[in-house]
Amino acid sequence: xxxxxxxxxxxxxxxxxxxxxxxxxxxxxxxxxxxxxxxxxxxxxxxxxxxxxxxxxxxxxxxxxxxxxxxxxxxxxxxxxxxxxxxxxxxxxxxxxxxxxxxxxxxxxxxxxxxxxxxxxxxxxxxxxxxxxxxxxxxxxxxxxxxxxxxxxxxxxxxxxxxxxxxxxxxxxxxxxxxxxxxxxxxxxxxxxxxxxxxxxxxxxxxxxxxxxxxxxxxxxxxxxxxxxxxxxxxxxxxxxxxxxxxxxxxxxxxxxxxxxxxxxxxxxxxxxxxxxxxxxxxxxxxxxxxxxxxxxxxxxxxxxxxxxxxxxxxxxxxxxxxxxxxx
Amino acid sequence: xxxxxxxxxxxxxxxxxxxxxxxxxxxxxxxxxxxxxxxxxxxxxxxxxxxxxxxxxxxxxxxxxxxxxxxxxxxxxxxxxxxxxxxxxxxxxxxxxxxxxxxxxxxxxxxxxxxxxxxxxxxxxxxxxxxxxxxxxxxxxxxxxxxxxxxxxxxxxxxxxxxxxxxxxxxxxxxxxxxxxxxxxxxxxxxxxxxxxxxxxxxxxxxxxxxxxxxxxxxxxxxxxxxxxxxxxxxxxxxxxxxxxxxxxxxxxxxxxxxxxxxxxxxxxxxxxxxxxxxxxxxxxxxxxxxxxxxxxxxxxxxxxxxxxxxxxxxxxxxxxxxxxxxxxxxxxxx
Numbered sequence: 001x002x003x004x005x006x007x008x009x010x011x012x013x014x015x016x017x018x019x020x021x022x023x024x025x026x027x028x029x030x031x032x033x034x035x036x037x038x039x040x041x042x043x044x045x046x047x048x049x050x051x052x053x054x055x056x057x058x059x060x061x062x063x064x065x066x067x068x069x070x071x072x073x074x075x076x077x078x079x080x081x082x083x084x085x086x087x088x089x090x091x092x093x094x095x096x097x098x099x100x101x102x103x104x105x106x107x108x109x110x111x112x113x114x115x116x117x118x119x120x121x122x123x124x125x126x127x128x129x130x131x132x133x134x135x136x137x138x139x140x141x142x143x144x145x146x147x148x149x150x151x152x153x154x155x156x157x158x159x160x161x162x163x164x165x166x167x168x169x170x171x172x173x174x175x176x177x178x179x180x181x182x183x184x185x186x187x188x189x190x191x192x193x194x195x196x197x198x199x200x201x202x203x204x205x206x207x208x209x210x211x212x213x214x215x216x217x218x219x220x221x222x223x224x225x226x227x228x229x230x231x232x233x234x235x236x237x238x239x240x241x242x243x244x245x246x247x248x249x250x251x252x253x254x255x256x257x258x259x260x261x262x263x264x265x266x267x268x269x270x271x272x273x274x275x276x277x278x279x280x281x282x283x284x285x286x287x288x289x290x291x292x293x294x295x296x297x298x299x300x301x302x303x304x305x306x307x308x309x310x311x312x313x314x315x316x317x318x319x320x321x322x323x324x325x326x327x328x
Numbered sequence: 329x330x331x332x333x334x335x336x337x338x339x340x341x342x343x344x345x346x347x348x349x350x351x352x353x354x355x356x357x358x359x360x361x362x363x364x365x366x367x368x369x370x371x372x373x374x375x376x377x378x379x380x381x382x383x384x385x386x387x388x389x390x391x392x393x394x395x396x397x398x399x400x401x402x403x404x405x406x407x408x409x410x411x412x413x414x415x416x417x418x419x420x421x422x423x424x425x426x427x428x429x430x431x432x433x434x435x436x437x438x439x440x441x442x443x444x445x446x447x448x449x450x451x452x453x454x455x456x457x458x459x460x461x462x463x464x465x466x467x468x469x470x471x472x473x474x475x476x477x478x479x480x481x482x483x484x485x486x487x488x489x490x491x492x493x494x495x496x497x498x499x500x501x502x503x504x505x506x507x508x509x510x511x512x513x514x515x516x517x518x519x520x521x522x523x524x525x526x527x528x529x530x531x532x533x534x535x536x537x538x539x540x541x542x543x544x545x546x547x548x549x550x551x552x553x554x555x556x557x558x559x560x561x562x563x564x565x566x567x568x569x570x571x572x573x574x575x576x577x578x579x580x581x582x583x584x585x586x587x588x589x590x591x592x593x594x595x596x597x598x599x600x601x602x603x604x605x606x607x608x609x610x611x612x613x614x615x616x617x618x619x620x621x622x623x624x625x626x627x628x629x630x631x632x633x634x635x636x637x638x639x640x641x642x643x644x645x646x647x648x649x650x651x652x653x654x655x656x657x658x659x660x661x662x663x
Contacts, residue, residue, distance in 0.1 A: 040601070046521035046522065046523060047492070047521055159611050161611065189382035189383055189548065190382060190548065190549070190550070190589055190592050190593060191382065191588065191589065191592050191607050191608065192611075193592070194592035194593070194605045194607045195605075195607040197605070198604040198605060198607065201601065201604055202604065216521060216522060217522070218522060218596050219551065219593065219594070219595075219596055222594075222596045222597060222598065222600040222601065223600045223601060224601050225598070225601055226601065241598075242598040242601065243598035245598075246596050246597060246598050247597075247598065256523065257522065257523055258596070260522055260523050260525070260526050261522065261596055262526070262551045262552050262554065262555070263551070263554075263595045263596075264550065264551050264554065264578055264590070264593065264594075264595055265578065265579065265595065266554075266595070269526075269530070269555040270526045270555070271526065272523055272524065272525070272526040272527040272530070273523035273524075274527070276491045276493070
């Protein structure tokens with residue numbers, strides 16, 4: 001994991017623990033990855049795997065009950081974890097990194113015209129004039145496929161798909177380097193979902209934006225991913241190129257997850273993963289997936305480090321220790 | 329459909345309409361939302377069917393109408409030879425017992441202040457099982473059946489102490505308690521994680537086969553249907569537009585709407601990220617004032633001007649057992 005010129009964001013050992021009545025919840029527990037320019041990294045995980053907390057940690061949208069928040073996040077050559085809250089808000093939030101939160105389309109202000117809402121970051125953060133801001137908003141609306149007639153509309157006048165595009169426009173309007181999307185299509189219908197994914201593909205291609213797409217849905221993830229990071233119980237268990245991940249997953253959890261995806265035109269029925277993910281408050285020592293893993297062996301009681309069977313992959317599983325040793 | 333099945337029909341919907349009145353100031357009717365607008369089908373005993381469609385296509389209203397939660401505006405539902413709207417008192421109670429309901433959101437479906445034993449006892453008490461031991465025995469049986477095998481651990485738990493998958497099993501157990509002959513499952517897995525979904529779907533399918541239940545499985549997700557239903561009904565804007573056995577429908581969809589639904593989803597592949605999908609423009613129509621003629625025609629890439637926007641398409645049978653409500657199958661419009 002050396003930083004190349006192409007690396008836009010480099011996250012090392014990011015940790016976010018919540019204080020709860022029952023104890024410390026390790027929502028993000030030592031997560032490392034990097035994001036290259038014009039790349040879409042999908043963070044895949046089931047509910048409770050810590051993927052939304054990861055988004056919040058990156059954007060520093062934190063609740064009050066923080067027990068521990070640490071690690072290094074290099075955006076370009078600036079460690080944004082070292083910035084104070086005020087500086088972070090001014091320099092990073094919206095300007096260089098934007099977040100589309102889950103169900104954000106339902107969080108639009110109902111009494112403000114959508115054009116003005118999208119213009120807000122420009123007006124507030126950059127102090128642009130109204131005309132200048134609205135011109136940019138209109139341009140962004142065209143990019144996401146919303147007619148500029150809608151600038152003057154209120155959210156209730158728009159369908160779900162249109163509102164989701166407006167929210168997307170809000171994140172893109174400041175032309176940030178990184179756009180984080182938290183479940184951007186999970187509340188939408190199949191056809192609307194596909195058209196939103198089309199918009200994202202187009203923006204990625206034409207604008208060169210980098211995306212971190214957070215989702216629980218493998219099928220959605222394959223619509224945008226260059227690389228996939230799979231989270232389980234607060235950790236990234238595998239990070240691989242999309243092609244490798246979807247076709248030759250390495251971690252046993254990845255393999256079982258891929259096997260549980262129903263296929264339209266496949267005669268065999270999909271499989272499933274017996275058992276439940278562990279409690280984030282008191283996760284098992286050693287590999288956190290071991291309880292559900294069909295290939296566990298004695299070594300799994302120790303915490304596996306991330307092995308790199310090749311340069312495009314990192315896998316947190318002892319099964320890949322030998323492979324790495326043989327390779328080197 | 330087929331003559332030899334006649335006697336085996338459990339449920340039949342006949343030109344079913346469920347409309348909701350839209351009122352101003354509480355009394356002035358200003359229109360109706362035509363959630364279910366002319367639906368006909370027959371479900372055989374022991375058959376699993378899926379109703380597939382996007383939100384607002386009327387599939388959940390249809391389920392709730394079948395359950396007797398909404399009164400149909402016109403048309404009727406016949407269950408086991410009896411017309412639903414004529415059932416009163418005891419007979420209606422009997423009907424409700426013979427149709428189990430599996431809700432979409434398991435947590436919302438379970439009363440938060442009752443432990444599992446209590447919430448599973450409730451329907452038995454209501455339906456007159458007075459003996460405590462008999463109730464306990466029945467409860468243990470269904471919990472075993474839904475593979476919550478550590479019964480003693482589960483019984484005293486409250487819903488929030490269970491995982492999503494366990495909650496959904498409890499919901500299924502509750503639906504099975506009164507020995508129904510039919511199950512209606514409304515999006516039974518859409519709130520669950522991918523790795524658990526298949527487990528729950530397998531469970532439903534196995535129970536359906538073992539008990540030879542009729543299962544109506546309502547979903548928005550065509551990709552989960554293949555192994556869990558025998559027939560599919562595709563709904564759009566309050567109507568059924570296509571019906572066929574599962575494989576036929578998925579492998580050779582006939583209606584342009586079904587074709588575009590299938591074109592919008594793809595099996596997981598790294599190449600998906602490289603190409604944009606064909607998506608019909610526009611949105612499903614308002615159910616207050618659905619378009620004249622075929623309801624899909626404003627979005628349909630193959631719409632025939634002068635026909636599709638004028639006349640309602642009837643069902644055609646382009647292949648045996650495969651029905652599609654689209655003028656393209658009409659001899660007069662071919663070629």
